[in-house]
Amino acid sequence: MTTDNNILFSFLQIHFVLLLSRQGKVRLTKWYSPYSQKERSKVIRELSGMILTRGPKLCNFVEWKGFKVVYKRYASLYFCMCINQQDNELEILEIIQYFVETLDRYFGSVCELDLIFHFHKAYYILDEILIAGELQESSKKAIHRIIDAQDLLVDEAKERANSISAIMARVAE
Template sequence: MISFVLIVNKTCQTRFAKYYTSKLSEDLPSFEHALGKKCVGRPQHHCLFFHYEGFDIVYRPYASLYVIVGSPADQENEFGVLEWIQLFVESMDIYFDKVTELDFVYQLEKVHMIMEEILPKGILGESNQERILEPLSQLQETPFESRS
């Protein structure tokens, strides 16, 4: 089970955070910043996963963003998590037509919807991109009804 998903930029500002556990420290902003700093500061030739404060961390840089996933130690396959990160980023790219950091800032609710389709309650739910994006396409097709 996944404990949390963070997306940070190169200056370690959190652009997206989703927690599936309450076993984290009470000071989440400092936890996010410290973890982001550790991922951003790692050399490119280092492995994309490591242990941090009782969690297995798997991260992947994409352009100016880092997708960081944490799970309890020794409970998830790191390569499976890397595949999940790839699925998430590809789904975001399809929906936003080349996702950027601004999409995470201005369309955060849609990012949460995509995340909930792929990873409901911290467990891999859907792996088919068409089914992942279907609720969002239905949302766009629904006409806005004004309340008079």
């Protein structure tokens, strides 16, 4: 959008992403703004207390320390993202939905245990969607192709490692 030769940019800045269980356990965190470890613990404690106690009929936006926290509950998980006051919370709800749909496709109906036992995959998927707190890729097809290619590379590396181990075992005999 241009106005009188001034270019206006609308950058959506996500400060952090939290995935919390209904019991308040942290299942995934990604920090895009600098927070010390002590500050991170305090943020998680404050927000989990605030979000987990809200009724299901209340809106999914919470004002917190000059920011907005947008969250959405899916089964036993709360997906939370912190943005600036002036940012569009509906856009964040769409990003959360996009992330959940991508996780669902990968894990086949994602659940809390998937995030516990395959957290590295959840982080990888999040990193393909968001970089530095900004939406990186909005095409589901592109994300799925990238994830499938990554899985193929991992499988090939495992096969090579297994064949090298087999060769080493034969040599050692």
